Amino acid sequence: MKSGLKVTPLEAWIALKTGSTGSTLTREQVERYQLSRLNDSIARARTLSPFYRRHLAGMARAAVARLEDLAGCPLTTPADITAHAMQMICGSQSEISRVVTLDTSGTTGEPKRVYFSAADQELTVDFFRCGMSTLVGTGDKTMILLPGERPGSVGDLLRQGLLRLGGVPVAHGLVKNLPAAVEAMCREQVTCLVGVPVQVLAMARYWEKWQGSKRAPRCALLSTDYVSAAIVSELRRIWQCEVFEHYGMTEMGLGGGLECQAHQGYHLRENDLYFEVIDPVSARPLPDGEYGEVVFTTLTRQGMPLIRYRTGDISRFIPEPCPCGSSLRRLARVQNRLNSRVVLGEHQAITMAELDEVLLALPAVADFTAEVVYDRPAKLTVQVEILSGDITHSEQVILNSLRLIPGVHMAERAGLLAIGARIAHYFPHYSGKRSIRIMEGVRSAT
Ligand SMILES: [Zn+2]
Incomplete structure (x- = not known):
């Protein structure tokens, strides 16, 4: 570990979750855990979900022997969710506590519905608790500029995670009134902002022009969309704040990976998700370091598991070790979508x-x-x-x-x-x- 650079807290968290007994987490431990969970997830989906029973019918019944062998399993797509969401659910619908409806950006007009159980949401709250400890600690105020009105929404789960780490969440929601949002940020003297990249940029630029004498946040976490270098450098210039990026999408259970203090890619939530990078045309898995489409499989999802789900995001695994010293895999910043x-x-x-x-x-x-x-x-x-x-x-x-x-x-x-x-x-x-x-x-x- 470089002096002054804190190892990502996800390292110790994932060590605990994967049953690691040693003081350091090794790739072998993570991968052994992932393989076991992967087989459990596939077996469960085949037994309980009518969609996966059909979808995986051509796949051998024997357990996947190595993580690489997952490449023989068919991919799932956003179109599958649009068409078959109900049939992807495992177990009874009464166990589903939250349905998130996503508007598709495509032209079909058909919304996607993603279903979560209470246990699924609990895992996300825990990920947010641990991940946010990269940025804030006890007593720090964090303004949440994400939708949070409904129970189980991203803002609500983040609020619960912050409370668990002893933080003070300031729930705001998406920015609808720019002066009011900036005024609330200054009034509450928040330490940290969590929000949509362009909305946080607008707040910084507004603050600089009209509220420049007030206290600035110390850090910001940008989520939900591609983060441009132009936004990061502007936030650093205007607020002198440290900018972190989160990688996630609703289908991932809202959280997927988070930068550490080295700011060189997202450390992945490897206890709950198994990631691959594939050639988007041939669908072949690509070697670490090569750019391709990000695909993930849920390892712990109960309500609606996703097996080899195509994200449409283009990125690559970073083969080099992270300067923070963590052995968790890192995904490079997502810059493009298909x-x-x-x-x-x-x-x-x-x-x-x-x-x-x-x-x-x-x-x-x-x-x-x-x-x-x-x-x-x-x-x-x-x-x-x-x-x-x-x-x-x-x-x-x-x-x-x-x-x-x-x-x-x-x-x-x-x-x-x-x-x-x-x-x-x-x-x-x-x-x-x-x-x-x-x-x-x-x-x-x-
Ligand atoms: Zn790191």
């Missing part, structure tokens, strides 16, 4: 992550939306939202920023892309994971 990439011609592509880096780096920009109409040429239009009273950008500035993205620059020069920009006043909104909206143009079909 559905957030717009392909233009043979060699050019644009991602939401690239748009984030150039547009959110502009002063006073709080958020933006992007839309591509596939036409001849394709048309990329961004609507950049600026904090009110602060409009200093011309549309030309926005267009020049877009041209800093190599894919935009080259596609425009090749006549494959036209770009446009609009400027609007910011109002706080949240629509899940942000992505480029894609539409077919009138001429593209001809």
